[in-house]
Every structure is written in structure tokens, then in C-alpha cells.
Amino acid sequence: MSDLPYPFTAIVGMADLRLGLLLNAVSPAVGGVLVRGEKGTAKSTMVRALAGLLPSIATVPGCRFACDPAAADPQCPDGPHAPQPAEQRPAHLVELPVGVSEDRIVGSLDLERALAEGVKAYEPGLLAKAHRGVLYIDEVNLLQDHVVDLLLDAAAMGRSYVEREGVSVRHAARFLLVGTMNPEEGELRPQLLDRFGLTVEIAATRDPDERAEVVRRRLAYDADPAGFAARYADDERALAERITAARELLPKVALTDLALRQITAVCAAFEVDGLRADIVMARTAVALAAWDGRTEVAEEDVRRAARLALPHRRRRNPFDAPGLDEEQLDRTLAEHSEPSGPDEDPGQPLDQDPDGDGDDDGPGDGGPGGGGGAPAPGDAPDGAAAAQSEPAPEAGVPPQGTGGGAKAPVAAAGDPYRTRLFKVPGTGKGAQGRRSPAETDGGHTVRARRPQGALHRLHLSATLRAAAPHQLARGRDSRALVLHRDDFREQVRQGRESNLVLFVVDASGSMAARQRMTAVKGAVMSLLMDAYQRRDKIGMITFRGSAAELALPPTSSVEVGAARLEQLPTGGRTPLAAGLLRAHEVLRVERMRDPHRRPLLMVVTDGRATGGRDALAQAGRAAGLLAGQGVASVVLDCESGPVRLGLARTLAAQLRASAVTLDELRADGVTALVHAHRTASYDRKAA
Missing domain, CATH: 3.40.50.300 (P-loop containing nucleotide triphosphate hydrolases)
Incomplete structure (x- = not known):
């Protein structure tokens, strides 16, 4: 591969990315x-x-920290810097x-x-x-x-x-x-x-002609990088000169009161957190005006700045896709396109809902281009509303199969909530996260040990204790401590690691009974949100009909898991053993890929199993296989109703796992239970 970078002006398409990078080149404060x-x-x-x-930038000659001669850093480790001619470098x-x-x-x-x-x-x-x-x-x-x-x-x-x-x-x-x-x-x-x-x-563009041009240019670059760069040298020089000119014009650009009011109105209307968005939009709008060679910010600059600065700041929960409603943006700008007059109510809030429907999210919420986005996690997909209005199949209904035939019903997920924290027992050495205890680069110091490789985190007191007994033998004759390599000790710190959270979800007919799947999906969605916040890797296995399916291979994208869960159909028999055996195989493969990432198995089921007289026995043997390998597990007991068989708790015992009901999953439910217990204790003492 050539050391010559691919010319910026030779890249086909991607206008938004090109503009975003160039605006930052004009104004790094963006x-x-x-x-x-x-x-x-x-x-x-x-x-x-x-x-x-x-x-290029001017630097102090010999300074490793790129100090500006006009404003040298007084705390620079290579300073203080004496006045001297500046050195120009890229x-x-x-x-x-x-x-x-x-x-x-x-x-x-x-x-x-x-x-x-x-x-x-x-x-x-x-x-x-x-x-x-x-x-x-x-x-x-x-x-x-x-x-x-x-x-x-x-x-x-x-x-x-x-x-x-x-x-x-x-x-x-x-x-x-x-x-x-x-x-x-x-x-x-x-x-x-x-x-x-x-x-x-x-x-990537879907236009065949544009794709062909991308391939053509890339092949030409690979064949002759120097010649290819030379063909675009004039365009590169002209673009660099335009960046320099825009930088020089930037201090002269005026941000009018009208433009500033539009910026703040847009940020308020889209309910972004904090005021950083307002500041970034203002800087971006000024940079856009300078880039176009103008000395005053226009409404179109505000519009383009909003498209670049706001989409990622509008997310209300981890599963929301970034995006901007173009219609709402146009309405807000139109409402504040004129300066405030004497008849305007100064107390009117900037984020007042223009259409009066109490909903700030328009139907076109999508990416920066304004195309239709994916439905929010709490919204039912198109088929979900119909599925909710239909009676759910009861246990024992003939299986609808995992493919072909009648379409299986899809239940919407209930609202997510904060869940209890489940940890993997012991101390791991996996990637840093926020779930289970582990030896990490961060965290608090728990002990000292001899360095394993280069010394990075010195444990000073342990080093001194190791060296102290040998000072006379080493001929210490001054205040200086005589240290040998073997004396050094490093800190061992304990923090938290991320885990592989593998969901095994029962999607059979028994789970669909009495609209139970809506609550189950809400519970799994809540656990997915918890996994997102704790930086876990997740995977999902579903079982229904006659087989188990790896619905989501282990990934760091919790959003994909949420989308798959929303579309999960229900119905059919309950091949519980197949689901557990598939989990065993997935964990075996992941153990080879990443031996330091410890798994946490979350089995979501009511414990029923169909597929023959010994179906429950087969499930028990599969559970024993997982337990024998020391897999940490939790069984989310989804059984409901006045009569309960306790099959999920039996499965938990076979997995050597804890069993948690849907009500016990909620963190606030546990808190309320503890509070009620304490209150009752205080009342008894007072009596």
C-alpha cells in the first residue's frame, strides 16, 4: 500500500461527510x-x-508538545521557551x-x-x-x-x-x-x-454509475498512486486555499440576533440536553457562512447546522436511532424567521409545540437526510398492533412452524424499566465494563505483585517493604534507597468487566398465552438496556416449534438485539432442550474466540417442554451440561396465573442458577420490598 494518501477531492459522493470535515478544518472549535x-x-x-x-502550524523549535510561539504553554514539560524564530510544520x-x-x-x-x-x-x-x-x-x-x-x-x-x-x-x-x-x-x-x-x-451509494466510478478511481490509485495524486493536485491545492481563506474570514462573520434566536429555538424545540448543542450550532453556522464567503449567518446556515449538530443529541433512550424531523425543523425556523415584534408575547416558550398535538416527533424521524427512520423501541411494528388485537394461542395449540404456513403472531414489547444487577461469580480478567468484578487497568488497588512485563503501576509501599530488609547487605551509605529490579511491585486493581450476556428466549405457544409475551418482551428489553449500559456483548437464541434458532449472534450492538426482539413471533411447541443445547454450542465457540470474556446465561421461560414423553428429562440433561461447565445462569420465571407448576424453578436448580420472577426483576420492586421490611421492623420496635 502506498504512503501517499488518497486525494480528498477524488472521493466520490458523501457530500455531508465532506462538508462536516471541511467545517472543522475551517473552525476546529466546532x-x-x-x-x-x-x-x-x-x-x-x-x-x-x-x-x-x-x-501548517507554527511551533517552537524542538518542542515535543507543539507549543505555539505566540502563546506558549507555561506548563509545557519542555519549557520555559525562550523567544526564537518559529518553525512551520504540517x-x-x-x-x-x-x-x-x-x-x-x-x-x-x-x-x-x-x-x-x-x-x-x-x-x-x-x-x-x-x-x-x-x-x-x-x-x-x-x-x-x-x-x-x-x-x-x-x-x-x-x-x-x-x-x-x-x-x-x-x-x-x-x-x-x-x-x-x-x-x-x-x-x-x-x-x-x-x-x-x-x-x-x-x-454506500446504490447508483450503479457512481459505484463504477468509485471502483475505477480506486483501481487507478492502486496502480499508480503518484500519478493518480498528480491528477488531483490542482483540485487539492484549490481546496486547501479555500480552507485558508475561510479561516481568515471566520472572525469577521456576524451571528445576528435573529440567527441566534433561530438556533436556540431549534435546540429547545428538539429538547436536546444541556446547552452544548446551541453553542455547537452557532459555531457551525458561522463556519458555514465563512465557507461560503459570506460575513453574516443566514437561515440556511442554521438549517444545515441543525442537520449536522443535532441528530445524535436527540436520543432519548439507548435504542433510539439518531435522526432529525425535517418538518419540525422547517416549522420552527419559520416561526422564528422574523425578529420579535412589540405584539409578540415575550414569555412564549421557544419549544412550544407548533401543531398543538403535544408530539415533537414527526413521522419522518430518521437520519440526517430526513428519510423515514426505524420505529422507536417502544412502538409496535406494523404487524404488532394487529397481533395484539388477536387472541394469543394457548398452550397445546398445534405448532405453526418456524417458517412457511400461517404467519405467527408478533406481540409488542412492554415498556422497559430498570432491572436488578446480575453478576458472574468470582473475579475475571475480561474487557472493562460495568457488570462483574475483574482485574482491570482502572478501579481500586486490592494488592501488590511482582511486575508482569514492564512496570506501569508502581505500588510504592510494597516496593519499599520489599527493599527495606536488604539495605545493609547492599551497602547503603547514604539517604538514597538502594533498589534492585526484584524489589519493584506493581498494583493489582479491581474494577468491573463486561460479559457476554446470552439470552435463551422461549417463544412457544405457552409463552404467548394470556398476552404473557408482551410482559416477557418488556422484561428482556429492560435486560438489553441494562446490558447496553454495562457495555456487555449480547446474543439471543429463541426456541419454538421444533427447533432453536440463533436469532442474534454475539455482538456489541444491543440495538440490533432490541430490533430482533420486537419482531420475534410466538407460537408452536416448546423445544426447551434444543434451546439449551444451542446455548451450549454458542458459548463453546465464543469461549475459543474470547477466552477472557465470561458468559452470563439468561434463560427466559415458564419451564414447560414438549416434544415427547421425556422432553423434560432431555431439558434437565442439557441444563446439567451447562452447569457442569460452570456457566453462570439466571432463569427468568415467566409462569403466571393462580395455578403454577414450578417447572422454571426446577430448571434453575438443574442449571445451579437463581430463579427470578418478572415482578422480582424490577430494581424498584426490590427496593420497595426492602423498604417495606424496614418500615415493618421500625413499627414493631416502636410498638
């Missing part, structure tokens, strides 16, 4: 771009191509790998030299290299939590801090943050999502 799209859409190619268009594009370590991001101190020799040796990290440039993160949604925390701190304060046993280093770290992600692999933490100024949704 806050960066998050690029969401399917794989193979040239997201990374376009971001890397942007670096060649950025104006702005850096720094790529942050998904599996990057904490020391690689913020830099590292050589603790052994610091303690043994008294030398403070600091090696700058990627944040220092990205200062005044671009920090690019491919697959940003896959970053571990402790890395996200570091980025949030740097983005919020514009500085990077390194603290190691009383030794402090800090330096400026202001950069243009650009991230790309495939939504199918999971979403971003809300805090990091909000730090991106703009977001762009992209997809």
Missing part, C-alpha cells in the same frame, strides 16, 4: 465529527485525506488504536529511573502528538472505558495529566476529534457522543 456508517464506505480514507488539506493526524494502553495515550514516566536515579524521564503520548492537529479514532465505539475517560478529560479541559506516585506532568492537548464507527458493532457512551460537535450518517 468540536470534531463522528462518522457513522456501514463498513466499506471510505470513512477512514476521507478522514486520512483531510490531513493533507490542513494549514498539522499531525494521529491515529488512536482501539486496543491502545493508558500509558500510550497520555505518555509514561520511567518510574524505575525516577526512584533509583532521581531522574524525571517523561515520554509524551498520543495526546501530546495530536495537540493542534487531528486525533482520529477508527471504530471509536469499541474503545475501552478507561480510554474513553482519558479522552473525555482531555476534551473537556484541553489538557492531559499524568500522575505517578507524586510526580505530575501536564501539557496542553487541544485537538480536532474525528471518529468513525459501524453502528452494528455497538453505540458510544453518551458522554463521549456529546463531545463530538457534528455527526454524519453515510451509506
Whole structure:
């Protein structure tokens, strides 16, 4: 592969992404771009191509932290800087790998030299290299939590801090943050999502001519990168000059009171959290005017700024797709297209519902282009309403099959709620998350041990205790402590890990009886939301009719799991053993792929099993197979009605798992139970 980047002006289509990147090149204060799209859409190619268009920066010669000679950082580790001629260099594009370590991001101190020799040796990290440039993160949604925390701190304060046993280093770290992600692999933490100024949704074009042109240019580039770049050199130069001109014009652009009122009205109408959206929209609108060569923000600038800055800030819950209702945007801008007159009520709220129906969400809620979006998780799909109005099949109704024949009914999910926390017993070593105890890079220190590889987290007191008994034998003759390599101890920290939560959902006719499936889907949806918040990987197996199906292979995209659950049909017999055996096979494969990620099996069933006289015995043997491998399990007992057989609790005993009813699943239900118990105790004591 050539070292020459693909020319920015040679990329076909993707106007929104092109504009979002160029606006940030004009005004880095906009806050960066998050690029969401399917794989193979040239997201990374376009971001890397942007670096060649950025104006060069002036730096202090020899400064590893890119200090600006006109305003040098007084806390720069390479400072203080004496006045000297500036050095011009290109702005850096720094790529942050998904599996990057904490020391690689913020830099590292050589603790052994610091303690043994008294030398403070600091090696700058990627944040220092990205200062005044671009920090690019491919697959940003896959970053571990402790890395996200570091980025949030740097983005919020514009500085990077390194603290190691009383030794402090800090330096400026202001950069243009650009991230790309495939939504199918999971979403971003809300805090990091909000730090991106703009977001762009992209997809591969469906136009055959455009696709042919993309392939044609790519093949030409691969065959002769230098010649291909030369053909676009004039276009690249002209675009770079336009960026420079827009930067020079930017301070002269006026944000009128009318434009500012439109911006705040739009943000209020779409009910975005906080005021960051208003600020980002204002900066984006000013950058758009400068990019077009104008000195005053127009209504169209506000409209385009809203399409880029608001979609990812409108999500009300983790399963909402980002999007913007174009009709609502047009209405709001039209209502505030003229300055306030003397007859206008100054107390009228900016977010008043224009059509009076109390609903801010229009029918076209979709991506930034305004196309129809997917239904919200709480809404029933087209066939769900009809399914709810039809009587659900009772247990014993002939199976409708898993394919062909009459269409199985689909029940809508009930409203999600906060659930109890289920953990995997013991201490793991999986990826950082928020569910089960594990040894992690973050968390609190629980013990010390000899370093395993390079020393990163010194345990000072344990190191001193290890060295103290040997000082006389080592001939210590001064106040300096004589340390050997074997004396050093590192911290072992305990935090929380993410797990693989595998759902095994009974979708048979017995579950559909008495509209039970609506409550069951609401419970599973609530558990999915809990898995999203705890950064888990999830999978889903469903069983009905005559077989079990892997409805969702293990993935980080909880949104896909929610969509599959919404469309899950019910009816037919109950092949419980097949569902458990399929879970055993899925977990076996995942154990080979990721041996450190511990599984949590969630079996959602009423415990019934059909398929022969010994169906329950077969299910018991399958449960014993899972229990014998030490799989942590929870059985969600969905049995209801006055007469209960207790089959789900029998299954839980065979799995060596706990059994939880739908009522017991709710976190607020458990809290109320504890509160009632305490109140009763106090009343008895008072009596």
C-alpha cells in the first residue's frame, strides 16, 4: 500500500461527510465529527485525506508538545521557551488504536529511573502528538472505558495529566476529534457522543454509475498512486486555499440576533440536553457562512447546522436511532424567521409545540437526510398492533412452524424499566465494563505483585517493604534507597468487566398465552438496556416449534438485539432442550474466540417442554451440561396465573442458577420490598 494518501477531492459522493470535515478544518472549535456508517464506505480514507488539506502550524523549535510561539504553554514539560524564530510544520493526524494502553495515550514516566536515579524521564503520548492537529479514532465505539475517560478529560479541559506516585506532568492537548464507527458493532457512551460537535450518517451509494466510478478511481490509485495524486493536485491545492481563506474570514462573520434566536429555538424545540448543542450550532453556522464567503449567518446556515449538530443529541433512550424531523425543523425556523415584534408575547416558550398535538416527533424521524427512520423501541411494528388485537394461542395449540404456513403472531414489547444487577461469580480478567468484578487497568488497588512485563503501576509501599530488609547487605551509605529490579511491585486493581450476556428466549405457544409475551418482551428489553449500559456483548437464541434458532449472534450492538426482539413471533411447541443445547454450542465457540470474556446465561421461560414423553428429562440433561461447565445462569420465571407448576424453578436448580420472577426483576420492586421490611421492623420496635 502506498504512503501517499488518497486525494480528498477524488472521493466520490458523501457530500455531508465532506462538508462536516471541511467545517472543522475551517473552525476546529466546532468540536470534531463522528462518522457513522456501514463498513466499506471510505470513512477512514476521507478522514486520512483531510490531513493533507490542513494549514501548517507554527511551533517552537524542538518542542515535543507543539507549543505555539505566540502563546506558549507555561506548563509545557519542555519549557520555559525562550523567544526564537518559529518553525512551520504540517498539522499531525494521529491515529488512536482501539486496543491502545493508558500509558500510550497520555505518555509514561520511567518510574524505575525516577526512584533509583532521581531522574524525571517523561515520554509524551498520543495526546501530546495530536495537540493542534487531528486525533482520529477508527471504530471509536469499541474503545475501552478507561480510554474513553482519558479522552473525555482531555476534551473537556484541553489538557492531559499524568500522575505517578507524586510526580505530575501536564501539557496542553487541544485537538480536532474525528471518529468513525459501524453502528452494528455497538453505540458510544453518551458522554463521549456529546463531545463530538457534528455527526454524519453515510451509506454506500446504490447508483450503479457512481459505484463504477468509485471502483475505477480506486483501481487507478492502486496502480499508480503518484500519478493518480498528480491528477488531483490542482483540485487539492484549490481546496486547501479555500480552507485558508475561510479561516481568515471566520472572525469577521456576524451571528445576528435573529440567527441566534433561530438556533436556540431549534435546540429547545428538539429538547436536546444541556446547552452544548446551541453553542455547537452557532459555531457551525458561522463556519458555514465563512465557507461560503459570506460575513453574516443566514437561515440556511442554521438549517444545515441543525442537520449536522443535532441528530445524535436527540436520543432519548439507548435504542433510539439518531435522526432529525425535517418538518419540525422547517416549522420552527419559520416561526422564528422574523425578529420579535412589540405584539409578540415575550414569555412564549421557544419549544412550544407548533401543531398543538403535544408530539415533537414527526413521522419522518430518521437520519440526517430526513428519510423515514426505524420505529422507536417502544412502538409496535406494523404487524404488532394487529397481533395484539388477536387472541394469543394457548398452550397445546398445534405448532405453526418456524417458517412457511400461517404467519405467527408478533406481540409488542412492554415498556422497559430498570432491572436488578446480575453478576458472574468470582473475579475475571475480561474487557472493562460495568457488570462483574475483574482485574482491570482502572478501579481500586486490592494488592501488590511482582511486575508482569514492564512496570506501569508502581505500588510504592510494597516496593519499599520489599527493599527495606536488604539495605545493609547492599551497602547503603547514604539517604538514597538502594533498589534492585526484584524489589519493584506493581498494583493489582479491581474494577468491573463486561460479559457476554446470552439470552435463551422461549417463544412457544405457552409463552404467548394470556398476552404473557408482551410482559416477557418488556422484561428482556429492560435486560438489553441494562446490558447496553454495562457495555456487555449480547446474543439471543429463541426456541419454538421444533427447533432453536440463533436469532442474534454475539455482538456489541444491543440495538440490533432490541430490533430482533420486537419482531420475534410466538407460537408452536416448546423445544426447551434444543434451546439449551444451542446455548451450549454458542458459548463453546465464543469461549475459543474470547477466552477472557465470561458468559452470563439468561434463560427466559415458564419451564414447560414438549416434544415427547421425556422432553423434560432431555431439558434437565442439557441444563446439567451447562452447569457442569460452570456457566453462570439466571432463569427468568415467566409462569403466571393462580395455578403454577414450578417447572422454571426446577430448571434453575438443574442449571445451579437463581430463579427470578418478572415482578422480582424490577430494581424498584426490590427496593420497595426492602423498604417495606424496614418500615415493618421500625413499627414493631416502636410498638
